[in-house]
Amino acid sequence: MNKLAALPATLVAGGFLFYSTAFFPSWGDPDQPAGRHVSPRYIEKTLAETGVPNAVTSVLADYRGYDTMFETSVIFTAGIAVMMLLRGSR
Amino acid sequence: MTVHFSVLIVVVPLLSSFLVFAFGLFQRRVCFPATVAALAACLVFSAGSFRTVLTTGRPVHYHLGGWAPPWGIEYVVDYLNGLVLTAIAIVSLLAAIYARTLVAREIPAAKHPPFYALFLLQVTGLFGMTVTGDMFNLYVLLEIASFSAYALIGMGEGAAPFAAFRYMIFGTLGACSYLLGVGYLYISTGSLNMADLRQILVPIYFSQALMVGLAFLLLGIAVKMAFFPVHLWLPDSYTLAPSCVSVLLAPLFTKVGAYVMIRVLFTVFDPSFSITLLPVTTVIGWVAVAGILFSSIMALAQGDLKRMLCYLIVTEGGYIGVGIGAGNRPGLTGSIFHLLNDMFMMGLLFMAVGAIQAHFRTRTISGLTGLHRSMPVTAAALVVGGLSVIGVPPLCGFFSKWYLILGAIEARQWFFAGALLLGSLLNAVLFFRIFERCYFEAPHDPAHRKREAGVKADRMAMGELIPMALMAVLVILLGLFSGYIVQHAIAHAIPPGV
Amino acid sequence: MMEFIFGTFNYGIYVVLILIGFYGMMAKNNLMKKLIGMNIFQWSIILFYISIGSKKGGTVPVVDPSLHPAIRAVDYINPLPHVLMLTAIVVGVATTGIALALLILIYRTYGTLEEDEILEVLKK
Amino acid sequence: MTKDLDNVVIKTVSRILVPFMQVFSLYVFAHGHGSPGGGFQGGCIMAASFILLGVAFNLREIGKRFRERNNALMCVLGVFIYTGTGCLAFLSSGNFLDYGTLSDLLPIDSIKARYYGMALIELGVQITVMAVMLSIFVDLVTAGRGEDAPEDTE
Numbered sequence: 001m002n003k004l005a006a007l008p009a010t011l012v013a014g015g016f017l018f019y020s021t022a023f024f025p026s027w028g029d030p031d032q033p034a035g036r037h038v039s040p041r042y043i044e045k046t047l048a049e050t051g052v053p054n055a056v057t058s059v060l061a062d063y064r065g066y067d068t069m070f071e072t073s074v075i076f077t078a079g080i081a082v083m084m085l086l087r088g089s090r
Numbered sequence: 091m092t093v094h095f096s097v098l099i100v101v102v103p104l105l106s107s108f109l110v111f112a113f114g115l116f117q118r119r120v121c122f123p124a125t126v127a128a129l130a131a132c133l134v135f136s137a138g139s140f141r142t143v144l145t146t147g148r149p150v151h152y153h154l155g156g157w158a159p160p161w162g163i164e165y166v167v168d169y170l171n172g173l174v175l176t177a178i179a180i181v182s183l184l185a186a187i188y189a190r191t192l193v194a195r196e197i198p199a200a201k202h203p204p205f206y207a208l209f210l211l212q213v214t215g216l217f218g219m220t221v222t223g224d225m226f227n228l229y230v231l232l233e234i235a236s237f238s239a240y241a242l243i244g245m246g247e248g249a250a251p252f253a254a255f256r257y258m259i260f261g262t263l264g265a266c267s268y269l270l271g272v273g274y275l276y277i278s279t280g281s282l283n284m285a286d287l288r289q290i291l292v293p294i295y296f297s298q299a300l301m302v303g304l305a306f307l308l309l310g311i312a313v314k315m316a317f318f319p320v321h322l323w324l325p326d327s328y329t330l331a332p333s334c335v336s337v338l339l340a341p342l343f344t345k346v347g348a349y350v351m352i353r354v355l356f357t358v359f360d361p362s363f364s365i366t367l368l369p370v371t372t373v374i375g376w377v378a379v380a381g382i383l384f385s386s387i388m389a390l391a392q393g394d395l396k397r398m399l400c401y402l403i404v405t406e407g408g409y410i411g412v413g414i415g416a417g418n419r420p421g422l423t424g425s426i427f428h429l430l431n432d433m434f435m436m437g438l439l440f441m442a443v444g445a446i447q448a449h450f451r452t453r454t455i456s457g458l459t460g461l462h463r464s465m466p467v468t469a470a471a472l473v474v475g476g477l478s479v480i481g482v483p484p485l486c487g488f489f490s491k492w493y494l495i496l497g498a499i500e501a502r503q504w505f506f507a508g509a510l511l512l513g514s515l516l517n518a519v520l521f522f523r524i525f526e527r528c529y530f531e532a533p534h535d536p537a538h539r540k541r542e543a544g545v546k547a548d549r550m551a552m553g554e555l556i557p558m559a560l561m562a563v564l565v566i567l568l569g570l571f572s573g574y575i576v577q578h579a580i581a582h583a584i585p586p587g588v
Numbered sequence: 589m590m591e592f593i594f595g596t597f598n599y600g601i602y603v604v605l606i607l608i609g610f611y612g613m614m615a616k617n618n619l620m621k622k623l624i625g626m627n628i629f630q631w632s633i634i635l636f637y638i639s640i641g642s643k644k645g646g647t648v649p650v651v652d653p654s655l656h657p658a659i660r661a662v663d664y665i666n667p668l669p670h671v672l673m674l675t676a677i678v679v680g681v682a683t684t685g686i687a688l689a690l691l692i693l694i695y696r697t698y699g700t701l702e703e704d705e706i707l708e709v710l711k712k
Numbered sequence: 713m714t715k716d717l718d719n720v721v722i723k724t725v726s727r728i729l730v731p732f733m734q735v736f737s738l739y740v741f742a743h744g745h746g747s748p749g750g751g752f753q754g755g756c757i758m759a760a761s762f763i764l765l766g767v768a769f770n771l772r773e774i775g776k777r778f779r780e781r782n783n784a785l786m787c788v789l790g791v792f793i794y795t796g797t798g799c800l801a802f803l804s805s806g807n808f809l810d811y812g813t814l815s816d817l818l819p820i821d822s823i824k825a826r827y828y829g830m831a832l833i834e835l836g837v838q839i840t841v842m843a844v845m846l847s848i849f850v851d852l853v854t855a856g857r858g859e860d861a862p863e864d865t866e
Contacts, residue, residue: 048823052826058830076791086851
């Protein structure tokens, strides 16, 4: 898209985004939905269930370990993609 | 062991892509058989898990890592994605077998191991997107499928890297707006699991943040689905991609995007919300109508066979959008069934075009003269695929369009029904132009004499003929057994409350 | 009013970054600048997720019982967005890697990275 | 002459720095459980140490220490370890990636099994990230010529 179409599209998207930020829970307040629903269990039970004090690592490798497996597969895909695209194409 | 089927669908191709790459470094011949074996195993697993859903009547839930849903990631196989999984497995297996000679011809031998590894990673991404019950996990698998698609398209010669880069810009824009939509859902609810989201979202349906979040979610899915206004990346990238890649990408990637749209609109958000309270589906229907008309006309204007099929994919996405737009039982039956049929139809057509391009050495429609004499099976495949896309009764395209039109009429959306009929008419004009060129070209036409005297299309390998013939038989069987499929599988696949 | 501004100012910052990235991606002619715009776009979404997870008075989510005998969720910030964004960062790196590889191929075929020059060559 | 002088400073400093970077990367990887760190950060620091070697000396130095084929194999090894530990859970009839059930096989209780399962996973991530970061860097810099890069790419 050239410059002419990009500026109005950006302004429209910007209007939507600014409009929506007004209705977010205020930044950092402890009982916003994200802090109440799923994550308290990770913090309170990480030592008891996995023996790992670092809650981020316990969520990363155990509770949502499946995501991280695909994350490693993403970086593996990028590696062989670059290998395939560039090597031997001299 | 069958309880693990739903996760094995994704883990087996992932593991085999690593092994294909590792052993391919030492022994290049191992790549193709390992890929076919892995995809055959996936077919067994997806058919097995779909059969358990059919026999027990209840969806299969699988907790990854042993953690319960809102905390851990959950796999859900129900009627809807059981169907799509089995279709993906069949089409990708046939595409892999078919693509063998094309890969040997188009891809330099040193690049076979990474090529087949990316082929399997692409299929892993598609399987994972279909079977997952977690919104963020769907994003990660969307990225795996997209990265392997960018790299595979970038393999073509000439302008393919440039088309792949433009596709990457569009694709990343889409994937990031999907991620933004998931972020808006997370900030409003605190959960990422689809079933959990459905309960929590009900009281806060009309919060403004959620509206904008839904808009970004649908924008991201529309880009991946090549829905009308954001389909600009598709014609260049699938046309310039090597034909062994477009045989895999064209039928599957956009259809999984359509599946994700149906999943988000009718399972994450309650159907009563997305149909009546906020007319999201009607808006999608109207955009789909514009999409059908625009892309059918663009398909007519194309000389290049493959680019014409790419615009047909956008039209098929429009048909599915019209089915969602109708927002009632027959409309949704039609869009799910059309999603299924389209995988097979487009697979068949892209196989035929790939064979024509490789053996008949022509890409333009005008160059197809006398195709039936030198390549009878491919011409027959082109006819079966074309008639099915138009919607001629015994074939599967007719039945899904029948339900779509039924749904549009029942929803009193006359423009939807009109667009469907006009689209079918334009497809008919499109394909009969090709059939006429293939079969009925008068002998005195100079191009025909040149073709006759000129190069004889070399023998097609059996490895290409059998998958194409099988796909054509499947298209016919889908048509004949459409009543059975709709009654037993799709009737239950429609989320409650539609 | 001040409380409202402090409540949503960093969401405003992420919106500004998204717009810069989106404009850069769409309007810039040079493909490398498009790529930089894409990176800004991805990283602003990471900022958005991280600012969801923060809690006033919460510390690093490494649980140590000496801070308070009973481990309470309110003492620690929300770890989930940080995990999700580790994945998004890796996806961003992978996107940049593949995009740079494609740019090398494009430069090798066309000798330029300006989109309009490439389109002219394609038209011929 | 001056060109050579600058190199001497860079070369000696980086020759000293690289071993400490690699030890620090193993520290970051090993302390993923207790402090911020883990597979990704450790892998990146390890790859940075090789890249520093390549930048300070020349790309052939990386090739000498770390064959291209081994690099590709290590990419696969790391992800294979990760998926393999996931499949280990099948043996003790747990769901995929459920290390808790590994306690049936090993003489430890399920919490310790999860602890060591995570450590194994971080090892897989460390290996893959290090190998992939390095291979992407070398491919992009030499535009695909890899080992036989001409002498001028200092």
